[in-house]
Amino acid sequence: MTRSLARRERIRRRPEFLRIQQHGVRIRGRYMTLIARAGDGTCSRLGVVAPRRLGNAVQRNLIKRRVRELFRYDKPMPVIDLVVLPFRECRDASFGSLQNDYRRTLRRQLRALAAR
Numbered sequence: 001m002t003r004s005l006a007r008r009e010r011i012r013r014r015p016e017f018l019r020i021q022q023h024g025v026r027i028r029g030r031y032m033t034l035i036a037r038a039g040d041g042t043c044s045r046l047g048v049v050a051p052r053r054l055g056n057a058v059q060r061n062l063i064k065r066r067v068r069e070l071f072r073y074d075k076p077m078p079v080i081d082l083v084v085l086p087f088r089e090c091r092d093a094s095f096g097s098l099q100n101d102y103r104r105t106l107r108r109q110l111r112a113l114a115a116r
Helices: 014-023 057-073 095-115
Strands: 025-028 032-038 045-048 080-086
Touching: 014 032, 014 045, 014 080, 025 095, 032 095, 045 057, 057 080, 057 095, 080 095
Parallel strands: 045 080
Antiparallel strands: 025 032, 032 080
């Protein structure tokens, strides 16, 4: 089993990020904001936005690794494109509390998408 996301499971291009951020549903959690839009492909995809205000490169990369791990554990069943905007508190939180917040926020996100 590989520890990385497959190429088809990642959002990589700026126009894709912008389209999801402009037309997606935004739900704020305690440690992160999730922006989702119905996906076009065969699997759910993830993009992480980690600006410099989160910390130095080491801290930003740690946050991105943790978010990717959350996505690997709990991939959304309907095909969606998901952009995650982590907050600074994300780097100091335990993985368990991050996982609980991610799951709770993702459930709210899926309900909001279904209502659309």
